[in-house]
Amino acid sequence: MPNGYNAPMEMLARKLDSVTRLADAERAALLNLPHTVRNLPARHDIARFSERPNQCCLVLQGWVTRYAALTDGDRQILSFYVAGDMPDLQSLHLHHMDHNLATLTAAVIAFIPHDELRPLLRRHPDLASALWRDTLIDAAHYRERITSLGRRQALGRVAHLFCELFLRQQAVGLTTGLSCPLAPKQSELADALGLTSVHLNRVLRTLRQRKLVALSGGVLTIEDWDALTAVAEFDPTFLHQRNNEPAVREAAVPA
Amino acid sequence: MPNGYNAPMEMLARKLDSVTRLADAERAALLNLPHTVRNLPARHDIARFSERPNQCCLVLQGWVTRYAALTDGDRQILSFYVAGDMPDLQSLHLHHMDHNLATLTAAVIAFIPHDELRPLLRRHPDLASALWRDTLIDAAHYRERITSLGRRQALGRVAHLFCELFLRQQAVGLTTGLSCPLAPKQSELADALGLTSVHLNRVLRTLRQRKLVALSGGVLTIEDWDALTAVAEFDPTFLHQRNNEPAVREAAVPA
């Protein structure tokens, strides 16, 4: 398989390293994993409801979403994934898709066949644990989303999602200062937060007016981290990142 | 450790069997796992936010909830667990609790030290996979809850939760006919569904008036499965149960 992209498995190794410490043997095994790299256009389904995937995917570039489609045409976006994420690890053990996975933007994705991954994980229990942990962190994100949808008002929900997306991207080096990419459009943010795009738009206006964030051209800039986390009641514990005190803290108080 | 309760690990073996097929070696290993069985009163915290548990628990009897506590005193119930569930498997790999786990009713719980479980899972990759799968199903429940909170109205949310709780209990033999225990009070159902107990009460009235369910004395009786699933837009795929076409189907059409 052509390795058109630079070192996909190294990105995975780095990602897992940020989560558990990898031994050399595991790291080497990972780097040798056979895989295919594909360039996909925006809005391209990777796996659909009720399918039985036989490979896992690793996002190398771009954004991917997981979403449920309701009968009335509504959809609920369940999560966003960025570079370094493995959105369908679950397919290793859950044989039928209970939702859909699709690119949000044009994206570069590496595909790793289950048949390659499974024996590797069996030989390297620590690697299996690292991936298991990754899926558990995914679940932690879900829990936080449930809390948002269940008990936070629109303003808090949006603020909370922004905090989450910023910190997750910071962890993989996708931020510059207090700015980060924000690929989802307003209607997609709305679909993720259980809101209407109309109402989401009004909430964004409020966030801008209060000088908590700036948002334009697919770039989110945090203007007041402390105020934003306060509105969101944001506690980074659920991210289970190594150093939970974000580098933002200093950056948020510019000289 | 005293084995006051009959065969706790056998319940676990049976549960896992319902999910993956266990080989004899795994089954035997499971049955020998050291553990402690405790009787806990209702509303007793099992693990609190930010703690670092060193054991996993297995519900043998009663109900357990996972919940997030917000600063204003609100709480969001994230999930309900019944006999056979292992609510904090995640603590094996996620070291800090990002939420709370507590009994809802008086309950009998078996505790298995991480230090016993970890080496066992290392020796039996299939067992590890079975438990991994269990945590992935947990995540599937979260996803469905997100969809409910984000895109369903109150009536659909309640109906959906009832369908889920019925089928999950049916899978472990806790139902009789079309009835099953329903331990959570109205305020707890409301906390799980992002509603007020007042509004939940009104929704229950509607469900009763429409003859979809009957509800009293902690027992839920489904009176019209087809209508209930229709209101809920319920699709059992996300439960990832062995035989997804529920036995309810026949029972729902009494002679």
Added chain:
DNA sequence: CGGTGCTTTGACATCGCTCAACGACGGTGG
């Protein structure tokens, strides 16, 4: 320059929340 898709805004409707009171029930102590 005329689409086409996204954002923004306004007017109005509604679902679910808040506050407040009352009723049903079971436990407890006198």
Added chain:
DNA sequence: CCACCGTCGTTGAGCGATGTCAAAGCACCG
């Protein structure tokens, strides 16, 4: 045995956050 009390369920009236519908602005692109 009964009065009392706490908890839970039920109901009403009014309000507020968010949805709905509709149209206009705006940027990018052929």
